[in-house]
Amino acid sequence: MTARSAGSSVSVRAPAKINLHLGVGPVRPDGYHPLATAYQAISLFSTVTATEADGWSLTCSGRDGVVVDDVPLDDTNLAMRAARLLAGHAGRDRPGDPGVALHLDKGIPVAGGLAGGSADAAAALLACDALWGLGTPLSELLALAGRLGSDVPFGLLGGSAAGHGRGELVTALADAGRYDWVVLTRDAGMSTPAVYAEYDALHAGSVVPDPEIPAALVDALAAGSVRDLAAAVGNDLQPASLRLRPELGAPLEAGLAASALAALVSGSGPTCLFLCEDGPHAEQVAAALAPYGRTVLAHGPVPGAEVI
Numbered sequence: 001m002t003a004r005s006a007g008s009s010v011s012v013r014a015p016a017k018i019n020l021h022l023g024v025g026p027v028r029p030d031g032y033h034p035l036a037t038a039y040q041a042i043s044l045f046s047t048v049t050a051t052e053a054d055g056w057s058l059t060c061s062g063r064d065g066v067v068v069d070d071v072p073l074d075d076t077n078l079a080m081r082a083a084r085l086l087a088g089h090a091g092r093d094r095p096g097d098p099g100v101a102l103h104l105d106k107g108i109p110v111a112g113g114l115a116g117g118s119a120d121a122a123a124a125l126l127a128c129d130a131l132w133g134l135g136t137p138l139s140e141l142l143a144l145a146g147r148l149g150s151d152v153p154f155g156l157l158g159g160s161a162a163g164h165g166r167g168e169l170v171t172a173l174a175d176a177g178r179y180d181w182v183v184l185t186r187d188a189g190m191s192t193p194a195v196y197a198e199y200d201a202l203h204a205g206s207v208v209p210d211p212e213i214p215a216a217l218v219d220a221l222a223a224g225s226v227r228d229l230a231a232a233v234g235n236d237l238q239p240a241s242l243r244l245r246p247e248l249g250a251p252l253e254a255g256l257a258a259s260a261l262a263a264l265v266s267g268s269g270p271t272c273l274f275l276c277e278d279g280p281h282a283e284q285v286a287a288a289l290a291p292y293g294r295t296v297l298a299h300g301p302v303p304g305a306e307v308i
């Protein structure tokens with residue numbers, strides 16, 4: 001592959017993730033928690049455009065009501081970290097080497113438990129790889145992604161997938177279905193480390209077993225059965241998220257009362273997810289949830305990061 005000409009751009013779209021099941025084990029010596037999770041990519045997207053430039057810069061916009069005030073615009077931004085990591089990996093980080101101009105257009109709520117920053121990082125890796133004509137093998141991109149954050153490799157893979165290690169070791173799961181979700185977002189995000197710390201506090205003094213993905217969930221996906229999936233979803237972080245945000249209890253109950261097949265907190269929260277039979281059913285459930293926040297309809301699984 002050859003690098004694109006000066007001033008040229010590549011845009012990559014990457015999806016939000018949800019955890020159909022999030023099994024959390026006892027905290028490791030490095031501070032991370034071993035996970036056994038089933039990820040699904042859903043149809044909320046972030047688009048990263050990488051443009052040839054002499055220096056390094058980043059801009060950000062939100063769409064579909066997404067507020068981006070809390071997105072850092074400096075070198076701590078995960079997309080910028082991804083671009084610099086790939087540049088170093090490719091030997092493009094010598095004095096005088098060109099940089100890249102990144103623009104993020106975020107349709108994934110920030111700090112919502114939907115891995116929006118991870119989607120940006122996955123998209124930035126792929127966009128820069130294409131812009132610079134590197135042709136980095138997927139296995140290497142996945143390894144770089146894992147260094148950026150536990151959820152980033154899944155942003156590259158998409159679909160439905162098992163996640164192990166601290167979540168960065170991903171393998172595709174067979175999935176024959178289409179699942180319609182109501183995604184209830186909140187204005188104030190939650191800190192992932194704070195939710196894991198609350199999880200530790202809740203389990204202090206007790207033995208936490210090694211987590212597993214339920215076989216029934218894997219079977220439900222393989223069969224494409226929305227009802228069997230509804231019976232198998234779960235989130236070990238949910239009690240910790242609810243301790244920090246007790247007000248999330250009411251919409252979870254309201255969604256079930258409005259006939260959602262399942263209701264759960266997305267990852268560390270505060271986004272709540274409601275599994276529905278199909279699109280029309282999701283519209284009906286969303287109407288009942290309107291008093292509790294902003295609702296968006298999404299479906300999964302969708303592909304991981306891809307050039308558009």
Ligand SMILES: C[C@@](CO)(OP(=O)(O)O)[C@H](O)COP(=O)(O)OP(=O)(O)OC[C@H]1O[C@@H](n2ccc(N)nc2=O)[C@H](O)[C@@H]1O
Pocket residue numbers: 019022031032033034035112113114115116118148149150151152165166167192193196266267268269
């Ligand atoms: C909870 C989950 C579930 O998918 O997602 P979100 O709800 O944040 O989207 C993930 O585990 C979040 O992954 P990610 O947001 O990439 O986390 P990282 O940047 O790797 O780590 C941020 C911090 O979260 C905690 N952390 C993360 C992953 C893990 N397996 N154990 C942890 O304890 C650690 O405190 C770590 O310092």
Ligand SMILES: Nc1ncnc2c1ncn2[C@@H]1O[C@H](COP(=O)(O)OP(=O)(O)O)[C@@H](O)[C@H]1O
Pocket residue numbers: 070071072076077078079104109110111112113114115116117118120121189190192267268269
């Ligand atoms: N590109 C990015 N987009 C959003 N947040 C980012 C980004 N880079 C770094 N961050 C930081 O990561 C935090 C978590 O954001 P996000 O990935 O959207 O949520 P979550 O970890 O809940 O899935 C934000 O509060 C922000 O400080």
